[in-house]
Amino acid sequence: MxxxxxxxxxxxxxxxxxxxxxxxxxxxxxxxxxxxxxxxxxxxxPDKVVDALCSSARDPSAHGYPGYRGIPQLREGITSYYERRFNVNLNPQEEVVPLLGSKEGIAHLSLAILDPGDLVLVPDPGYPSYTMGAVIAGARVHKFPLLPERGFLPDLDAIPSDVALEAKVIWLNYPNNPTAATADLKFLEQAVAFAREHDILLCHDLPYCDVTYDGYTAPSVLQVPGAKEVAVEFNSLSKTYNMAGWRVGIAAGNPDVLASLFAIKSNVDSGQFLPVQEAAARALETPxxxxxxxxxxxxxxxxxxxxxxxxxxxxxxxxxxxxxxxxxxxxxxxxxxxxxxxxxxxxxxxxxxxxxxxxxxxxxxxxxxxxxxxxxxxxxxxxxxxxxxxxx
Ligand SMILES: Cc1ncc(COP(=O)(O)O)c(C=O)c1O
The missing domain is CATH 3.90.1150.10 (Aspartate Aminotransferase, domain 1)
Known part of the structure; x- marks a missing residue:
C-alpha cells in the first residue's frame, strides 16, 4: 500500500x-x-471580540456551513481595515479572500499558481511555509540571503538574472520573522519594480504590521501604486489582535491570483465557523x-x-x-x-x-x-x- x-x-x-x-x-x-x-x-x-464570538455561537442558526467566500461583513471589515490602516482601496468581492489563518493561504497559494518544476524565490532565513508550500506543489526553491550587513533586506539585484527570469513567485516578509527587520515603502517599491520587470508574482507576508514600537508604522506592499497588478499580500489577525488560535488570515491584492487561490480553497475547506467570522469582523474595528x-x-x-x-x-x-x-x-x-x-x-x-x-x-x-x-x-x-x- x-x-x-x-x-x-x-x-x-x-x-x-x-x-x-x-x-x-x-x-x-x-x-x-x-x-x-x-x-x-x-x-x-479585545473583550468585545470574545463577546461577539460567544453571542453569535448561541444563535442556533450559526452552526451550519457558512459559505465559501467569507461573509460580506468580514470581507468589508478587511477592506475597511486596509483603507483605514494603509489608505489602500480593495474591492471586497474580488480583491480579498479570508483564510483559515495566513499559513493556510500561504501554502495553498503555491498549489494554486505553481506547476511542478516551477521556480520560487524564498528568503533565507524565512518563515518555513514559503518553502514548504512550494515543495508541496512540486516546485523548486531558490533561496536568497538576508544578511545582517544589509539590515536583513535582500539584495534583489544580486539574484542571478536567469534565475529571476525563470522564477514565478518571490516571497518577502517585513516586519520580518525571524530577524525583526523592517522595510520602508521605498524598498517595497523596488520589490514591485523587480516583480514587474521579471514578470513574477510578489507575495508579501505582513502579519506583524501592527506589532510595532516607538511610532514606527509598517507599510503594506499594496500602498505601492500599481502593486495589485503583480502582488498579493498575506495578513493575519493572529498577532495584530492576539487571535492565533482562531485561525483568521487575509489574502488581498491581485484578483486573478486570488481567484486561483479561491478555486483551491473552495475544494479543500468549506469556510470558517460563522461566529468566528462575525467576531473577526469586530476585531478589525479595534481602536x-x-x-x-x-x-x-x-x-x-x-x-x-x-x-x-x-x-x-x-x-x-x-x-x-x-x-x-x-x-x-x-x-x-x-x-x-x-x-x-x-x-x-x-x-x-x-x-x-x-x-x-x-x-x-x-x-x-x-x-x-x-x-x-x-x-x-x-x-x-x-x-x-x-x-x-x-x-x-
Ligand atoms: C511570517 C509569518 N507568516 C505567517 C504566519 C502564520 O500566521 P497565521 O497562520 O497564524 O495567520 C506566521 C506565524 O507565526 C509568521 O510568522
Missing part, C-alpha cells in the same frame, strides 16, 4: 512540531519550561489605542530581554517591530545544539535559527510571548547557565 506521495518523500517534519516534542520531553523529565520559542501571543484578544497599549507590554518585555542578553554578551540591536529577538549563539556553538542544551539544562526554550534556513545557522530566535516575570526568570537561568559554562 502506498502511504506517501513522492512530493513529500523528502519533506522534513515541520520544525516547530519537532521542537514541540522536545519541549514535551523536557516537561516530562520534570523541567519547568519557559517557552520563548514559538510566536504564540499569550495576551487575550488603535488597544493596539498601542498591547504593544507597550511587548516593548517592556523586549527591554527586559535586551538588557539581560546584552549583559551576557549576546549581540542585540534596537528593533522597531515584532516580538522576536534574533541574536547569535555563543562562539563555536550551533543553533540547534545550543537551543537544545539551553532547554535541557535550564528549561528555557528558544527557537534554533537553523529552523528558518541555512542562513539562520548561528542564531537563535527568542519570542517574547510570555509574561515579563517569566522573561526575567529566563534571563536569570541563561545567565547562570552561561556562567557555569565559562567556569568549567
Amino acid at each position: 502506498k502511504t506517501k506521495a513522492d512530493r513529500i518523500a523528502n519533506m522534513p517534519d515541520y520544525p516547530f512540531a519537532r521542537w514541540g516534542e522536545k519541549v514535551r520531553a523536557a516537561r516530562a523529565a520534570g523541567l519547568d519550561v519557559i517557552r520563548l520559542d514559538i510566536g504564540n501571543p499569550d495576551l487575550p484578544p 488603535e489605542d488597544w493596539i498601542k497599549a498591547r504593544n507597550r507590554i511587548y516593548k517592556e518585555r523586549i527591554s527586559t530581554a535586551v538588557s539581560g542578553l546584552a549583559a551576557l554578551g549576546f549581540p542585540v540591536s534596537p528593533q522597531k517591530a515584532t516580538f522576536y529577538i534574533w541574536t547569535r549563539v555563543p562562539e563555536g556553538q550551533n543553533s540547534e545544539g545550543f537551543a537544545t542544551a539551553l532547554l535541557e539544562n535550564t528549561g528555557v526554550s528558544v527557537a534554533p535559527g537553523s529552523f528558518f534556513g541555512e542562513k539562520g545557522e548561528g542564531y537563535i530566535r527568542i519570542s517574547l510571548t510570555s509574561p515579563k516575570a517569566h522573561i526575567a526568570e529566563a534571563m536569570d537561568r541563561i545567565r547562570k547557565y552561561i556562567s557555569g559554562l565559562s567556569s568549567t
Whole structure:
C-alpha cells in the first residue's frame, strides 16, 4: 500500500512540531519550561471580540456551513481595515479572500499558481511555509540571503538574472520573522519594480504590521501604486489582535491570483465557523489605542530581554517591530545544539535559527510571548547557565 506521495518523500517534519516534542520531553523529565520559542501571543484578544464570538455561537442558526467566500461583513471589515490602516482601496468581492489563518493561504497559494518544476524565490532565513508550500506543489526553491550587513533586506539585484527570469513567485516578509527587520515603502517599491520587470508574482507576508514600537508604522506592499497588478499580500489577525488560535488570515491584492487561490480553497475547506467570522469582523474595528497599549507590554518585555542578553554578551540591536529577538549563539556553538542544551539544562526554550534556513545557522530566535516575570526568570537561568559554562 502506498502511504506517501513522492512530493513529500523528502519533506522534513515541520520544525516547530519537532521542537514541540522536545519541549514535551523536557516537561516530562520534570523541567519547568519557559517557552520563548514559538510566536504564540499569550495576551487575550479585545473583550468585545470574545463577546461577539460567544453571542453569535448561541444563535442556533450559526452552526451550519457558512459559505465559501467569507461573509460580506468580514470581507468589508478587511477592506475597511486596509483603507483605514494603509489608505489602500480593495474591492471586497474580488480583491480579498479570508483564510483559515495566513499559513493556510500561504501554502495553498503555491498549489494554486505553481506547476511542478516551477521556480520560487524564498528568503533565507524565512518563515518555513514559503518553502514548504512550494515543495508541496512540486516546485523548486531558490533561496536568497538576508544578511545582517544589509539590515536583513535582500539584495534583489544580486539574484542571478536567469534565475529571476525563470522564477514565478518571490516571497518577502517585513516586519520580518525571524530577524525583526523592517522595510520602508521605498524598498517595497523596488520589490514591485523587480516583480514587474521579471514578470513574477510578489507575495508579501505582513502579519506583524501592527506589532510595532516607538511610532514606527509598517507599510503594506499594496500602498505601492500599481502593486495589485503583480502582488498579493498575506495578513493575519493572529498577532495584530492576539487571535492565533482562531485561525483568521487575509489574502488581498491581485484578483486573478486570488481567484486561483479561491478555486483551491473552495475544494479543500468549506469556510470558517460563522461566529468566528462575525467576531473577526469586530476585531478589525479595534481602536488603535488597544493596539498601542498591547504593544507597550511587548516593548517592556523586549527591554527586559535586551538588557539581560546584552549583559551576557549576546549581540542585540534596537528593533522597531515584532516580538522576536534574533541574536547569535555563543562562539563555536550551533543553533540547534545550543537551543537544545539551553532547554535541557535550564528549561528555557528558544527557537534554533537553523529552523528558518541555512542562513539562520548561528542564531537563535527568542519570542517574547510570555509574561515579563517569566522573561526575567529566563534571563536569570541563561545567565547562570552561561556562567557555569565559562567556569568549567
Ligand atoms: C511570517 C509569518 N507568516 C505567517 C504566519 C502564520 O500566521 P497565521 O497562520 O497564524 O495567520 C506566521 C506565524 O507565526 C509568521 O510568522
